Amino acid sequence: MPDNTRRARDELFWKTFADRYSNEPGPINLENGYFGRMSRTVVEEYQRNIELINRSNSVHVRQRFEQGESLEIRAQLAELIGVRAQAIALTRNATDSLQSLIRNYNRLQPGDQVLICDLEYDTVKGAMRWLARYRGVEVIEIDHQHPASFDSLLASYREAFARYPRLKLMALTHVTHRTGLVMPVQAIAAAAREHGIDVILDGAHALGQMEFNLQELGIAFAGYNLHKWIGAPLTLGFMYIAPERLADIDPDMGEIHFPLNDIRARTPYSTPNIPALLTLPQVFEEHLAMGGSAAKGARLNYLRNEWVRAARNLPGIEVMTPDDPRLYCGITSLRFTRHEDQQVMVDRLLNEYNLFTLVRSGAASGPCIRITPGLTTTAGDIALLIKALDQLR
Ligand SMILES: Cc1ncc(COP(=O)(O)O)c(C=O)c1O
The missing domain is CATH 3.40.640.10 (Type I PLP-dependent aspartate aminotransferase-like (Major domain))
Known part of the structure; x- marks a missing residue:
């Protein structure tokens, strides 16, 4: 198994990595696509x-x-x-x-x-x-x-x-x-x-x-x-x-x-x-010391694949993004097919499971909910997302 793939699933490595970032208490952020956190050492340098x-x-x-x-x-x-x-x-x-x-x-x-x-x-x-x-x-x-x-x-x-x-x-x-x-x-x-x-x-x-x-x-x-x-x-x-x-x-x-x-x-x-x-x-x-885009991408893809694999088997959840490895990265969207209003589901993910996500509209395929893990997201956060999707669908 290539190093980055092995490391992508090493929760201890990523826990130590996450400790370099300050994290405001609050919802679990699965909307890391907006912008990324700076590490504490970058903040200090800034x-x-x-x-x-x-x-x-x-x-x-x-x-x-x-x-x-x-x-x-x-x-x-x-x-x-x-x-x-x-x-x-x-x-x-x-x-x-x-x-x-x-x-x-x-x-x-x-x-x-x-x-x-x-x-x-x-x-x-x-x-x-x-x-x-x-x-x-x-x-x-x-x-x-x-x-x-x-x-x-x-x-x-x-x-x-x-x-x-x-x-x-x-x-x-x-x-x-x-x-x-x-x-x-x-x-x-x-x-x-x-x-x-x-x-x-x-x-x-x-x-x-x-x-x-x-x-x-x-x-x-x-x-x-x-x-x-x-x-x-x-x-x-x-x-x-x-x-x-x-x-x-x-x-x-x-x-x-x-x-x-x-x-x-x-x-x-x-x-x-x-x-x-x-x-x-x-x-x-x-960025380079931790392995650059290859290491970051492997971790984000791993987290993405964990929830997508489970969600593909949940009737009532449609994963909008294909599984062809050439066509996805860490960001992937889903839709609750039995619920008309995706914003209501985003609100429920937040209010009932403390998971922060986002509705994205504008694609011809219709509104969807974007799930973007970040570099401080844990396997536990993803397990909670899977549970929430299963219970809310
Ligand atoms: C695909 C894409 N293009 C362009 C932008 C705009 O980037 P910026 O906010 O740096 O102007 C964004 C921002 O999220 C984006 O997702």
């Missing part, structure tokens, strides 16, 4: 950096951060995801990164078509619809078949590519926030390339819980945040543009602080959360 920047103010920032530390942090981030530093620009979150890419993509002509699906994040859908209003393009929206399979997902894109010959650009979500479905990014991007369609990848949920290589995936444009599974302070993200495609994204709103051939001109120039950025080296060190 506080030290807040105090440092507050004391030293612009002297430190102008003398040391702008030309030194920020470049080093960017290089470390690039190394973490296996790309060159010139391909990365720091941003405030995934939305900023993705909206800048969509807004500034300069290869669209009036009459072209752009593609989104029912599983995209709403701020991405909004930006693609904005293109229709301001660039005169047509937005094509497709719904994915449910239950989805690797082949059905690929087929729905192939069908759209064939049916809409004026498609030039599409959004693609690596891990959808609605059901946790992992898209076959490499296969879809390859099919898109055959039709000359560019892909902007929303990687918000993938970073830190999945291993991937953007070059192997065939992705030239992507947006990320750092606050979900990497464990960084809130307010940080980054944009990726393959260096050979930089000219296809215009400087953001006429940005002039960096030369045209610098990716940093593709993001809004503003004063960032410098203490948070200065905390990143500690974040990366801890």
Whole structure:
């Protein structure tokens, strides 16, 4: 058994790991998809950096951060995801990164078509619809078949590519926030390339819980945040543009602080959360020391599989996310099929079992309840979820 798989089920290891995090007493959190906790040592480093920047103010920032530390942090981030530093620009979150890419993509002509699906994040859908209003393009929206399979997902894109010959650009979500479905990014991007369609990848949920290589995936444009599974302070993200495609994204709103051939001109120039950025080296060190995305992903998948295996045998519970290992991660959604209102069931999970979950609507397959274990979730928490599902169904 590979090390990460063995370790994923080692409750003692994860109990010791969880002890590095402070945890407010209250409901058992099965909604860890919103953002991740920072470890206590990251919080301490962040506080030290807040105090440092507050004391030293612009002297430190102008003398040391702008030309030194920020470049080093960017290089470390690039190394973490296996790309060159010139391909990365720091941003405030995934939305900023993705909206800048969509807004500034300069290869669209009036009459072209752009593609989104029912599983995209709403701020991405909004930006693609904005293109229709301001660039005169047509937005094509497709719904994915449910239950989805690797082949059905690929087929729905192939069908759209064939049916809409004026498609030039599409959004693609690596891990959808609605059901946790992992898209076959490499296969879809390859099919898109055959039709000359560019892909902007929303990687918000993938970073830190999945291993991937953007070059192997065939992705030239992507947006990320750092606050979900990497464990960084809130307010940080980054944009990726393959260096050979930089000219296809215009400087953001006429940005002039960096030369045209610098990716940093593709993001809004503003004063960032410098203490948070200065905390990143500690974040990366801890992420890598515990085994990185492979170790985190293995644990989250293990917890997910524990409850999904039980729930598949419970009439009255539908697990919305497939069991093909290529198509799931730690996040998975379910639905109580005998109950109309999923919010009522979320309330009952909380009030009767102390389990904190979330309704997600917007998928063509209908509203569902998203279950997202975190790195401090225990096997006992999952056993309680299984009991609750069985009793409430
Ligand atoms: C799939 C997906 N895309 C984009 C975002 C937006 O991320 P941010 O809050 O960093 O802008 C989220 C946030 O949860 C998400 O789940």
